[in-house]
Amino acid sequence: MTDNLVTGTRKSLEVVSSAPQGDKLIKKFLREPSAVISLVFLALLVVVAILAPLISSYDPTATRLADVLAPPFTPEHPLGADGVGRDVLANLVYGAQTSLSSAAIVIAVSLLIGVPTGLLAGYRLGWIDGVSMWISGALLSLPAIVVLLVVLARVGRSTSLALVVFGILIAPSVFLLIRGSVRAVREELYVDAARVSGLSDIRIMVRHILPVVITPTIIQAALLAGAGIGIEAGIAFLGLGSSDKASWGLMLNDASQNIFNAPWLLLWPSVALVLTVMACSLVGNGFRDALANFGSSAGSVKAVKTAKHTDSTPEPALPLEKAPVDPGDTLLAINDLRVSYPRPNGEKSDVVKGVSLRVERGQILGLVGESGSGKSQTAFSVLGLLPGQAHMTAGTLSFAGVDLLGMTPKERNRLRGARIGYIPQEPMSNLDPAFRIGSQLTEPMRHHLGISAKAAKNEALRLLARVGIPDPERVFKSYPHQVSGGMAQRVLIAGAVSCNPELLIADEPTTALDVTVQADVLDLIRSLQAERGMGVVLVTHNFGVVADLCDQVAVMRDGQIVEVAAVTDLFTNPREEYTQLLLDSALDSTSKTQAHHPVETDTTTDMTTETEGAR
């Protein structure tokens, strides 16, 4: 139960930042049927607990020898009587009182301790934070029931005391939640502004920080209620609860003693306990899901925006005039490629709308366009690495004369790495942080080339030296976080060419790098290409890179190719207005970029600001 609470804390923290306004949240919540049913169930339980004396005329703790194990469905005992002659129905409804008050005690105690300490620790940090973190860790590492046994050993049977102690033991789950939430918001601008304007710390906490933590606290309270009810039942089951109170746990204790002769006694307390604890849990989860949906619906608006397009009939794919080469040399042929993603409302959003491309052996094709134009999606389509929810169709998608569309996923996987290499954009996030660089380089080689570990290591070291790493042995043994971004990108390039692919797909290979290493990495790609005669698809938004490296350029806009041309033609004589616009907007920033961009072409341009300018 404790681990449920603590992981619950973690999950709630993830959605804290997206906490919306109360009434909207309640609307979302009301759309979760299981949560609403649970809430109704709990409300009914409260009514039953209050009306207990009206529902049953028996005293739940009164024992009668004559009624021992009286069968159910009799006028005297509608649900029977237990092993010492107590009425089951009376115990059930009075037990609801005990359960609900237990939940209230646990919630009250843990909130009273957890909320102020969490606010203080999260807001002040420093030693207060350190000390309270240690204490909360210590409390969480104590097995709750063992502690309760110790306490009850001295004081005798007492349900309420046990619950107060449990509230203290579980308070860290509230503390961690509040502390985390406060830490998340304390650096927000409006909190800063309040601080600058001279509001006292206490007023800042009450006015600006408390509202943010209210919703996650409600969620946590629901989970705490379930835990409190469970622990009360456990204490009573062990025979350590107050003897003058009815309790579902006590009923279960009696049932377990009569398990051989009256197993039906187990039924009612079990059902009551399970339903109640589950209802608490579902109410908490319902709130959290409502919050999470809030976060994700805000996120998906963004996703939809990138895919926004002027909806017209798809234009016919651009004829490939610049493809007079004999088909035997064609490495990659794409015809009418379309990629779409499902939207939350059931419609489809198209991100690639009929792209056709052709790459010859040994040719470098630049795929240029603003962000969101679909160029990366095109690249991933060739690799077969689109996300699971993407839907892709194409007239033709063939590699070295082989149809990729008819291949099984396994066959596609055999091509990847071996015959089609891939260089990603962001070097640091594309290496597995848990493995040494050496093993990440040798694993694909051993798999594809079937060479020994020793041969793979030698080859990896040779490759590392080839991509310009000064100390291959050290880098081979390093973990990704121990090398610089430029080094990591060289490692990834080495990985991409390690099995001698015929086609290399480079997705913005220099964007994430320092300008000082960008030129080196481009040089490296160019020389590797020349040395191995690879075809290359170079995805970029940088016209400087295009001018520097490419033979052919395809300009993409809004999921479509607007122009394909040889690189010199494109720069001297762009035929499409959009290409001209891109070039112009790129030129605007030339003076700024040329100062630190060491490429000596007239047309060197950097399209860092292209997005707004182009539209």
Add this chain to the structure above:
Amino acid sequence: MLMFILRRLASGLVLMFVISTATFFLLNLTGQDPVRQVLGPVASAEQVEAKRQQLGLDEPLITQYFQWLGSAVRGDLGRSWFTNQSVGELLSQTLPPTLSMVIGSLILAACFGTLIGVTAALRRGRLDHGLQVASTLVQAIPGFLVALVLALVFAVQLRMLPATGFTAFSDSPGKWLASITLPVIALALGSVASLALQVRGSMIDVMQQDFVRTLRSRGLPERSVVVKHALRSAAGPSLTTVSLMFIVAISSSVIVEKVFNIPGIGTQASNSAGRGDLPVVLGIVLVTVVLVVVVNLLVDLAQGWINPKVRVS
């Protein structure tokens, strides 16, 4: 790395000291005269006084505390006031059943929780949704209730497994297994659910990360991408859940032992606590904290193995 282990050990020692001190004074603070409880209401005043001296309870509390602490540090946890058995001996008898159950349930939970979590994360769709709902529900059921229902169905109705008692592994491995099967399932069920949810969440996160796509771009077999690479990164947060699960399992074992009448540390704890046998209760608290500290240390070491960044810092 060595510094890291030493720091954790030092923190664990402080924790043990704080908890045992707190327990010592808590147990002595209030309540009835322990000697009267040991001897019963009919003992004469002289008998009570003699027993008090024999147990060393005539000394000031602070002296008693340092005497206990002094011998505890040397590994001597004293003797039970009621049975005069050595506490160390009692613990060595009651720990094996409890550890069999707790470790068994953790292994079961780790296997099934991971399997279910990974399957749900990779398949998604209806299976995933069903597993999520089921896990949430199972998590909500108190462990002892599961124990009771299991006992009713498998031991009482079907008579497939023994309802009560424990057989030591050294006596009969087969009977040992039969005697812990139901308790282990009762303890593991909630843990399976919470671990499955945790693993599912982390796997979904990891599978969306760039490096997984790059591993796929290298044409590695799916099994290697999922099991060797992604699962390893996803294991970090799940391990933290495992250390919490251990604490919860120790706690729940008190009740589950009662249901199945297993002479473990939980039964011992509730009996000794019930009659105020202070040395035994203190010994149990201490050994529990030691176990938790050890498990946390193991989890930290495993974290370091999984995540090289932790190892360095």
